[in-house]
Amino acid sequence: MILFGNVLLILFLFLAFGWSHSWLASNKIKEVVRVSFPRFLPFYRLAYNVVSLFTFYLFWTFSPKPDVILYDLPFPFDLLILIPQIVSLLGLVWTLKFVDGKEFLGISQILRWKAGTYKEEELDEVSSLQIEGPYKFSRHPIYLFSILFLLFRPTMDLFSFLFVLCSTIYFYIGSRYEEKKLVARFGGEYVAYQTRLWRAKIFPIKPLLRFLVERFIWK
Numbered sequence: 001m002i003l004f005g006n007v008l009l010i011l012f013l014f015l016a017f018g019w020s021h022s023w024l025a026s027n028k029i030k031e032v033v034r035v036s037f038p039r040f041l042p043f044y045r046l047a048y049n050v051v052s053l054f055t056f057y058l059f060w061t062f063s064p065k066p067d068v069i070l071y072d073l074p075f076p077f078d079l080l081i082l083i084p085q086i087v088s089l090l091g092l093v094w095t096l097k098f099v100d101g102k103e104f105l106g107i108s109q110i111l112r113w114k115a116g117t118y119k120e121e122e123l124d125e126v127s128s129l130q131i132e133g134p135y136k137f138s139r140h141p142i143y144l145f146s147i148l149f150l151l152f153r154p155t156m157d158l159f160s161f162l163f164v165l166c167s168t169i170y171f172y173i174g175s176r177y178e179e180k181k182l183v184a185r186f187g188g189e190y191v192a193y194q195t196r197l198w199r200a201k202i203f204p205i206k207p208l209l210r211f212l213v214e215r216f217i218w219k
Contacts, residue, residue, distance in 0.1 A: 006064040010159065014166040017059040022174060024048055027181060030123040038120055042113035045124040046106030068158035078154035088148035091134065095141045098133045129186045131193050137204035139179070139194065143171040144202050175201060 023029060025048065034041050073081060102108040103125050112118040134141035150164045182190045197204075 003066055003068070006066050007158070007162065010063045010162050011166065013059045013063050014163070014170075017055050018166070018170045018174075020055055021052055022177065024051065026177070027123065027184075034120050034123065041120060041124065042109045042118050043106070045104075045109055048124070049106055063159065066158045070156045070158060070161055072155045081152050081154050085149055085152040088145045088152070091141065091145035092149065095134045095145060098130050098135065099142075100127075103127070127185070129182075129189055129193070137197075138202055139197050140171070140175050140202050143175060144204070147171060147202070171202065 030041075030044065033044055040047075072078075100108065102111075106124070108126070109118065109122075109124065134144075138144045147164070147168050150160075150167060153160065179190075179194065183194075
C-alpha cells in the first residue's frame, strides 16, 4: 500500500511539473503577459527557464524514491548499455549546434531590449524553421535523444522507470502543442516538413532506414 501511494505521488508531482511547464510555455499566457505586463516580456524566457528549473527541483526533491530495483545488469552488459547512452548524449550535442543557445536561454531577448530592437509581437523568442542536421530524421531530435539517454541505463529502479515513462509521454503530448505553434508561425512550410517526416515525429525509424539504404546499400 505504501509503495502504491509512492507511485501515485511521483505521478502527481510529475503531472504538476509538466502542467506548469507547458502552461507557462503557451502562447495564451505569453499574450496575457504582453498585454498586461509588456515591460516584463523581454525577460519572460529567462524567467520561464528559472521557474522550470525550480519546479523540476521540487519534483525531484519531494518525489519518493522507493527502494525497488527493476533490473541491475551484470558485467559486461552494464558497460555495453552505456554505448547507446553515450551516442544519445552525442546526439544531443549535435542537435544543440542547430539551436540558438542565447535565444533559448532568454539572453538574446534581453540584449535586443537593451538595444531597443525588441518587438513585442515576437513574444518571448525569434525562431527560424530548422530542418537540417538531426531534423532531417526527426521533427523533435532533442526529445528523441533525451528519451534514449534516460532509457539506456545499467541499473533501473522504480523511480527512474516512472520518470522515463512520464517523460516520454510528456514529450509526445508536448510535441503536439509545439507543432501547432510551429504551424501557426511557419504555415505551409512546416506542414510540408511534417508531411515529409510524417512517421518521424520523434523516433526516425523510416527516415533512418531510408538513409542507411541510400548511403550504404544503393550507393
